Amino acid sequence: MEMTVNARDQEQHGLGLGLSLSLSIATAHPVEPPPQRAISVAPISSHPAPPMPPQPQWWSGAGLFFSHSSGTDRSLERKQQPAALAACHGHEMPFLRGIDVNRAPAGEARRGSCSEDEEPAASSPNSTLSSLSGKRAAATRSGELEGDHTPRAGGGSDDEDSGAGGGSRKKLRLSKDQAAVLEESFKEHNTLNPKQKAALAKQLNLKPRQVEVWFQNRRARTKLKQTEVDCEFLKRCCETLTEENRRLQREVAELRALKLIAPHQYARMPPPTTLTMCPSCERLATADEAARPAPTGPWGPVPVRPVFVDGPARRS
DNA sequence: GACAACCACAGGATTACATCA
DNA sequence: TGTGATGTAATCCTGTGGTTG
Structure with missing residues (x-):
């Protein structure tokens, strides 16, 4: 089951980008990534390989956090929920300590415990909401159903939220502490x-929904950033290959000229080695090497695409 | 075992709000 | 102070996989 997930x-995380050059190698093993290798551009090349950031921790962290199930093993979780939720108060998350939270007033109509917070209506508003889109969505926006707005300390109340024409959607800004904890968890x-x-x-x-949304958006940002990194990487690959191609063409031209000028000397030279450029790993190989099967790639070590690590840049 | 209905959750696209230069 | 740019919380929609009857 976990394998399926x-x-x-x-x-889904493997970038359905159609960027097939060398990306597939890294994306095919997100759970157990291959060791980082420098891109080995042609042995005779003097071009530096594109820089490659290290891989993020979460990339290889799937299934490690709560080891009883993967993150999306819903059936098991549903069965285990009552007991699990009873014991969920941060015991398995050592980093969840001492958070100074921008809290709504204590009297606010919030369901306190996490078990209570997992009520059906809030657990997956999307699935049910989407099928009821029109009215229900509008009702949700105006705070009729979930009161999903969690104002910051001193912020507006639910009354205020729904007051502005009913269609307003107050936007909570997470505190630095909250964001840090979420980031750590991510x-x-x-x-x-x-x-x-x-x-x-x-x-x-x-609210659990807010945490869920934050993670959704965080995954989206990570993927977007990764896409940018991939584009940059491919651009550099292209530049490197283009330059290499130019260089080889110059070399060919020089050799041809040499053949015309000194045909006798040229005849005594050893036969030229056939060089072939591997399109995916950017190594040059002789015809012999190319014909030989290699253990790790077509002609040797396989480069790993750069992986976005840091969080999105913030303005401050 | 095959099937349909349902549920939960994921991603993608988008909107709307908050903040900053 | 007004405004555009940017970041991001929240929403909507759709697809997928698991469970259940």
Whole structure:
């Protein structure tokens, strides 16, 4: 079961970009990434290989956080929820401590415990909401259904939220502490199971839905950033190959000229080695090497695409 | 075992708000 | 102070996989 989930995650996180050059190598093994290798451009080349950032922790962290199930093993989680939620208050998340939260007033109509927070209506508003889109969505926006707005300390009340024409959607800004904890959690595991979600929500005084949304957006940002990194990487690959191609063409021209000028000397030279450029690993290989099967790639070590590591740049 | 209905959750696209230069 | 740019929380929609009857 977990394999299925992971396979799906691989597919989804593996950048369905159609960037097939060397990306597939890295994306095919997100759970257990191959060791970083420098890109070995042609042995005779003097061009520096494109820089390659290290891989993020979460990339290889799938399934490690709550080891009883993968992040999306819902069936198991659903069965385990009552007991799990009873014991979910941060026990398995050592980093969830001492969070100074921008909390709504204590009297606010929030369901306190994480088990209570996992009520059906809030657990997956999307699935049900989407099928009821029109009215229900509008109702949600105006705070009728979930009261999903969690104002910051001193912020507006629910009354204020729904007051402005009913269609306003107040936007909570997470505090630095909250964002830091979420970020830390994301590094550990880029998806959440209900236990984790509830624990985080409880600890941060957010709604599980908010934690869920944050993770969704965070995954989207990571993927976007990764796409940018990939584009940059491919651009550099292209430049490198173009330059290499120019150089080889110059070399060919020089050799031809030499053949015309001194045909006798040229005849005594050893036969030229046939060089072939591997399109995926950017190594040059002789015809012999190319014919030989290699253990790790067509002609040797396989380069790993750069992977985005840091969080998105923030203005401050 | 095959099937349909349902549920939960993921990603992608988009909107709307908050903040900053 | 007004404004455009940017970041991001939140929403909507759709697809997928698991469970259940």
